[in-house]
Amino acid sequence: xxxxxxxxxxxxxxxxxxxxxxxxxxxxxxxxxxxxxxxxxxxxxxxxxxxxxxxxxxxxxxxxxxxxxxxxxxxxxxxxxxxxxxxxxxxxxxxxxxxxxxxxxxxxxxxx
Amino acid sequence: xxxxxxxxxxxxxxxxxxxxxxxxxxxxxxxxxxxxxxxxxxxxxxxxxxxxxxxxxxxxxxxxxxxxxxxxxxxxxxxxxxxxxxxxxxxxxxxxxxxxxxxxxxxxxxxx
Numbered sequence: 001x002x003x004x005x006x007x008x009x010x011x012x013x014x015x016x017x018x019x020x021x022x023x024x025x026x027x028x029x030x031x032x033x034x035x036x037x038x039x040x041x042x043x044x045x046x047x048x049x050x051x052x053x054x055x056x057x058x059x060x061x062x063x064x065x066x067x068x069x070x071x072x073x074x075x076x077x078x079x080x081x082x083x084x085x086x087x088x089x090x091x092x093x094x095x096x097x098x099x100x101x102x103x104x105x106x107x108x109x110x111x112x
Numbered sequence: 113x114x115x116x117x118x119x120x121x122x123x124x125x126x127x128x129x130x131x132x133x134x135x136x137x138x139x140x141x142x143x144x145x146x147x148x149x150x151x152x153x154x155x156x157x158x159x160x161x162x163x164x165x166x167x168x169x170x171x172x173x174x175x176x177x178x179x180x181x182x183x184x185x186x187x188x189x190x191x192x193x194x195x196x197x198x199x200x201x202x203x204x205x206x207x208x209x210x211x212x213x214x215x216x217x218x219x220x221x222x223x224x
Contacts, residue, residue, distance in 0.1 A: 097205065
């Protein structure tokens with residue numbers, strides 16, 4: 001099993017629909033992140049969490065919300081999906097500042 | 113605005129040749145510099161986390177150097193192989209509790 005699991009892998013949804021992307025990890029890491037990747041751009045941070053009760057906005061949090069239900073789980077929600085939220089979404093974990101990230105396999109979301 | 117720049121954007125290299133590419137980042141408030149390899153249809157994988165000026169790290173045929181005073185890092189690949197084809201991402205950590213700022217990547221294609 002993967003250390004960081006994202007579900008679903010691919011999703012097509014309609015404009016205005018609510019959608020949730022799930023991320024779970026077996027690394028035991030406290031730090032979890034949600035990123036989106038668009039062609040030609042670097043990864044951009046949506047939200048991050050350093051603990052179960054800790055939620056922080058990233059660079060592009062508008063239109064998104066998150067929930068850190070447990071150390072191992074970090075969910076990303078699009079309350080009302082719009083076409084410019086079509087992107088590849090990555091969840092990542094980190095044990096501390098001096099360490100690299102472990103990424104999930106990504107969720108490719110298309111909003112039509 | 114904090115910016116991480118990677119050059120070149122893409123690179124074609126003959127199998128067996130050595131190559132290198134650059135990551136430029138702000139030289140103030142440096143904490144760490146990350147390198148990742150991102151193969152097509154997979155998720156980014158951490159290569160190196162570098163924290164000290166003058167640091168050199170090596171993993172097989174891949175190595176990296178770091179100059180925090182002038183704000184750049186080089187990634188070197190010796191004797192390129194087809195499996196080295198990937199996008200190489202660098203990311204800058206400004207201080208211990210800040211988030212990574214990502215470059216857009218260098219796409220490396222190894223020609224057999």
